[in-house]
Amino acid sequence: MKLLLDYRLYLVTDRNLMTTPILTDAVQEALEGGVTLLQLREKQLAAADFLTEANTIKKLAHDYQVPLIINDNLEVAQASNADGLHIGQNDLPVHQARAALGPDKILGVSIQTVAEAQEAEKEGATYLGVGAMFNTNTKNDTIHVSHETLQAICQAVQIPIVVIGGIKRENISQFQQDPIQGFAVVSAILQQPDIQKASRELRQEIDRTLQ
Ligand code: TZP
Ligand code: MG
Numbered sequence: 530m531k532l533l534l535d536y537r538l539y540l541v542t543d544r545n546l547m548t549t550p551i552l553t554d555a556v557q558e559a560l561e562g563g564v565t566l567l568q569l570r571e572k573q574l575a576a577a578d579f580l581t582e583a584n585t586i587k588k589l590a591h592d593y594q595v596p597l598i599i600n601d602n603l604e605v606a607q608a609s610n611a612d613g614l615h616i617g618q619n620d621l622p623v624h625q626a627r628a629a630l631g632p633d634k635i636l637g638v639s640i641q642t643v644a645e646a647q648e649a650e651k652e653g654a655t656y657l658g659v660g661a662m663f664n665t666n667t668k669n670d671t672i673h674v675s676h677e678t679l680q681a682i683c684q685a686v687q688i689p690i691v692v693i694g695g696i697k698r699e700n701i702s703q704f705q706q707d708p709i710q711g712f713a714v715v716s717a718i719l720q721q722p723d724i725q726k727a728s729r730e731l732r733q734e735i736d737r738t739l740q
Pocket of ligand 2: 601616
């Protein structure tokens with residue numbers, strides 16, 4: 530199934546932050562609220578459990594016509610036939626991931642500099658995740674990316690860019706002038722008491738900002 534790739538509101542999961550104990554419930558609420566893209570990010574699960582979860586979450590996401598991207602784990606991405614893989618600078622090389630996935634899968638790469646952006650684009654990335662744009666408690670090894678650097682990255686590459694790191698409703702409009710395609714969030718959705726409402730409000734703010 531070929532799904533439309535819409536980066537506007539990109540939910541990245543983190544089970545440690547959730548206000549609901551069941552990941553599928555949280556994801557379903559977020560999808561109801563208007564999440565357009567989903568990344569399953571499991572740092573602690575054993576591979577077999579990650580795969581089981583990926584299969585379940587893929588079905589759920591596809592019920593909403595939303596593609597599923599797997600964080601870091603190429604084997605899980607392949608075995609679940611997920612729509613794509615997202616890797617960072619310390620994961621497998623981009624060209625290797627692209628070769629393993631084939632030309633049709635989504636390949637996202639986290640970058641912080643113009644050089645990393647150009648390299649990832651050249652090696653076959655579909656889109657770039659740029660951040661952390663703001664302070665975040667979700668990931669403790671983040672590097673801050675200035676708005677100036679983001680602008681330079683946008684100038685340097687052709688592929689879609691999503692921003693990440695401390696994104697919340699209050700700071701989305703700061704990106705109104707930037708040619709970015711979307712906003713990746715963890716806590717602004719998963720750590721909220723009402724996940725569906727939080728997602729809907731973020732989506733409204735993003736749709737206003739990116740129009
Ligand atoms: N990569 C860069 S910052 C970050 C990741 C995974 C965490 C984003 O989480 P939050 O809660 O949206 O700040
Ligand atoms: Mg990684």
